[in-house]
Amino acid sequence: MAKIILTGDRPTGRLHVGHYVGSLRRRVELQNSGEYDKIYIMIADAQALTDNADNPDKIRENIVEVALDYMSAGLDPTKSTIFIQSMIPELTELTFYYANLVTTARLERNPTIKSELQMRGFGGSIPVGFYTYPISQASDITAFKATTVPAGEDQMPMVEQTQEIVQRFNYIYGETLVTPHILLPDNKACLRLPGIDGKAKMSKSLGNCIYLSEDPNEMKKKVMSMFTDPNHIKIEDPGSLEGNTVFTYLDAFCRDEHFAEFLPEYNNLDELKEHYTKGGLGDVKVKKLLNNVLQAELEPIRAKRAELQKDIPYVYDVLKKGSEVAREVAASTLDEVKAAMKINYFDDDALIRASIEKYSK
DSSP states (O other): OOOEEEEEEOOSSOOBHHHIIIIIHHHHHHHHHSOOSEEEEEEOHHHHGGGTTTOHHHHHHHHHHHHHHHHHHTOOTTTSEEEEGGGOTHHHHHHHHHGGGSOHHHHHHOHHHHHHHHHHTOTTOOOHHHHTHHHHHHHHHHHTTOSEEEOOGGGHHHHHHHHHHHHHHHHHHOSOSOOOEEEOOSSGGGSSOOOTTSOSSOOTTTTOOOBTTOOHHHHHHHHHTOOOOTTOOSTTSOOOOTTOHHHHHHHHHOOHHHHHHHOTTOSSHHHHHHHHHHSOOOHHHHHHHHHHHHHHHHHHHHHHHHHHTTOHHHHHHHHHHHHHHHHHHHHHHHHHHHHHTTOOGGGOHHHHHHHHHHHOO
16 A cells, blocks of 8 residues: 655644644655655645634735745655645535534544634634534545644544544445554654743744744744743752743754754753753753754755745745646545445446336336
């Protein structure tokens, strides 16, 4: 069986470092590993409209922003198919068929849906599209016969929902769909990078993000304002690592070679942590290290983005060609699904012959 990746992001704004360490950096590594036969990267604009239907310009304007972030981070359109979700109408039809295989009670139990609904404060006015977007995600994943979905820990319930839909479809209609599996970040700190304010979720709507395209001076301000240990008041006080956002970011980004360049009095992060927990190491010094590390990590991305921004027609061409390729693949899967469900009436010669025989008597 071919090894295929499907992953993507909602175009509700520029991508941030949470996206980067949670999935984007890994996508680039997987793309360049040569281990996968096909890689599909989706800009999920239709999904983003489920809670932005009254503000479509927000989605429209951020399509290119996300595409720029993708390519500047290293996604190569000659190796990965980058496409726009709404340009693939076959996904909508698959979603319609899959919706009959899922109960409302099952959707209500989905942890991701629960947390997202609570965060957005819909109350009793939940858009149906948002409520059912796990089914839409199943359509996205299965349309491309994805075997692997690189994503953060928060997306595990969504992939599990897809697995259930695949199993039920195949049980009823015969083996047709491919069961996907999630690929989590191999660095625990990357499973769910917190916001700079220490809140569990980094979110554009919460204003606690550091963007991949962040201005260097603005990024430094954000790093220096980061939440640390509120009880670490004096330098000589022992500091705590638990819930300390600065150290969580260092876990996600810092490598031993960074110390040789930016803080040579330490050999590695373990030594820095030991000093901090014993006392005698101030938060400002640690934050300065983190700023240097982030600047070094993101500078090549910012430089690549600056070049891509000079040729926006090229970016649109990449998206158009990618969408054409993606639609052809999704259409093929939809044909197989309809054949399995026996609703491909005009292609079913046996059905047509049976009807002729029935009414010719």
